[in-house]
Amino acid sequence: MTFPQPSSDAPVLQSQQYFRLKTGLSSAGDLYESKVGALAFALGPDSDLASVNVTYLDVAAQSAESFILSPDRAFVGRIDARNDVDYPNTPGNRKGRILISSNDMFDDSARPDGYVDADDVIYFVQPTLDVMQYFVNPPSVMPERSDKIFRFLYYPGAQDIVNGVSYLAVPGYGRKSGHFLFRNLNGINTVRVKVFGWKLSTSAAPGTVGAVQSQLYSGDLLTQGTGEYFYLASADGMWDLFLISLGGGAAGFGYDPASPMPTTITLSDDPL
Amino acid sequence: MAATITDAAHLTYDRTQPRWTGGTLKADVDAFIASASVIFSDELAGDRPVGNWIVILQDRNSQLPGGGAVASLPQWDSVVDAIYRMCRAAVVAQSGGGITAGQVAALLAAWNAEIGP
Numbered sequence: 001m002t003f004p005q006p007s008s009d010a011p012v013l014q015s016q017q018y019f020r021l022k023t024g025l026s027s028a029g030d031l032y033e034s035k036v037g038a039l040a041f042a043l044g045p046d047s048d049l050a051s052v053n054v055t056y057l058d059v060a061a062q063s064a065e066s067f068i069l070s071p072d073r074a075f076v077g078r079i080d081a082r083n084d085v086d087y088p089n090t091p092g093n094r095k096g097r098i099l100i101s102s103n104d105m106f107d108d109s110a111r112p113d114g115y116v117d118a119d120d121v122i123y124f125v126q127p128t129l130d131v132m133q134y135f136v137n138p139p140s141v142m143p144e145r146s147d148k149i150f151r152f153l154y155y156p157g158a159q160d161i162v163n164g165v166s167y168l169a170v171p172g173y174g175r176k177s178g179h180f181l182f183r184n185l186n187g188i189n190t191v192r193v194k195v196f197g198w199k200l201s202t203s204a205a206p207g208t209v210g211a212v213q214s215q216l217y218s219g220d221l222l223t224q225g226t227g228e229y230f231y232l233a234s235a236d237g238m239w240d241l242f243l244i245s246l247g248g249g250a251a252g253f254g255y256d257p258a259s260p261m262p263t264t265i266t267l268s269d270d271p272l
Numbered sequence: 273m274a275a276t277i278t279d280a281a282h283l284t285y286d287r288t289q290p291r292w293t294g295g296t297l298k299a300d301v302d303a304f305i306a307s308a309s310v311i312f313s314d315e316l317a318g319d320r321p322v323g324n325w326i327v328i329l330q331d332r333n334s335q336l337p338g339g340g341a342v343a344s345l346p347q348w349d350s351v352v353d354a355i356y357r358m359c360r361a362a363v364v365a366q367s368g369g370g371i372t373a374g375q376v377a378a379l380l381a382a383w384n385a386e387i388g389p
Binding site: 001005026027028029030031032033053055063064066087089090091092093094095097099101107109202203210 | 324334
């Protein structure tokens with residue numbers, strides 16, 4: 001969550017046609033407000049999130065109301081920010097600003113099944129929240145999410161290079177197809193590479209662990225070898241995050257952080 | 273009881289289960305809302321990323337049946353979701369300098385009093 005929070009005030013004062021709320025998501029609780037109304041809302045082209053909640057004050061109904069933005073569904077219609085009245089029946093005299101938050105789950109304190117604190121390492125790619133707020137009639141063609149391409153050359157090294165696992169979590173919210181390509185440039189070691197689908201939950205250690213992790217791909221990449229995995233949501237399910245693991249298993253299949261592991265991940269909303 | 277606000281977030285589902293089955297969920301969350309609302313002022317911009325969750329939580333909790341009736345599974349889930357996200361927001365808001373450690377401690381105390389036991 002960004003501090004100070006981005007504001008839609010300036011774009012309005014400057015007679016801009018829209019405000020773009022584009023920021024990294026720190027947690028599932030990140031919540032942004034707008035003191036300015038709009039004629040339409042839509043997910044922006046760079047959004048990693050596929051489900052964004054918009055809450056507003058419905059004066060006629062005398063209650064808070066909300067809708068969900070998704071890659072398939074924008075909201076076209078006038079929504080007023082009522083800074084002059086309070087949300088009814090809500091303690092604390094909270095003004096009727098428009099509230100924008102993720103409806104997807106993200107928790108960088110979550111850990112994969114079998115994660116060993118002393119041996120392993122995990123890195124979360126921060127999801128991008130991207131919401132378009134239109135002050136004029138929206139375009140006839142609403143923006144779709146762009147394909148997302150991740151390119152990595154190195155991964156963080158596990159604390160125990162021999163026995164530990166390096167994990168990388170990339171956002172995959174709502175994606176329907178993708179391609180994962182790995183190349184092992186280590187001159188000596190074979191590296192075990194896996195791709196998991198990961199569904200997060202509000203419940204995690206120390207409570208009941210509710211996350212679900214499913215292996216989608218596994219390959220032992222010989223030195224100079226390549227491995228690739230084609231993802232189709234229709235076959236492999238839909239996931240919050242894709243979790244890539246390097247290493248683990250038998251000794252000698254670990255990842256050396258001094259050696260490049262060129263990786264290209266392409267994720268798309270196209271179901272193919 | 274939760275030791276940290278992060279633990280409270282993760283334990284919310286477990287701790288609300290007996291309240292859901294016992295038909296006291298709405299009343300208990302109402303009490304949590306009342307306690308939490310005084311911690312975050314709508315007048316302070318730094319408080320609002322956390323305080324605004326009270327709007328969403330209140331709206332969702334108002335949908336639950338009262339009088340000892342058991343809420344539906346989606347209703348229960350929606351309330352847990354909002355409490356979880358509010359607690360997570362508090363962690364980020366404190367690290368970003370928007371709220372104080374004292375406010376986070378007060379929110380945790382409210383959770384431990386109304387949700388935690």
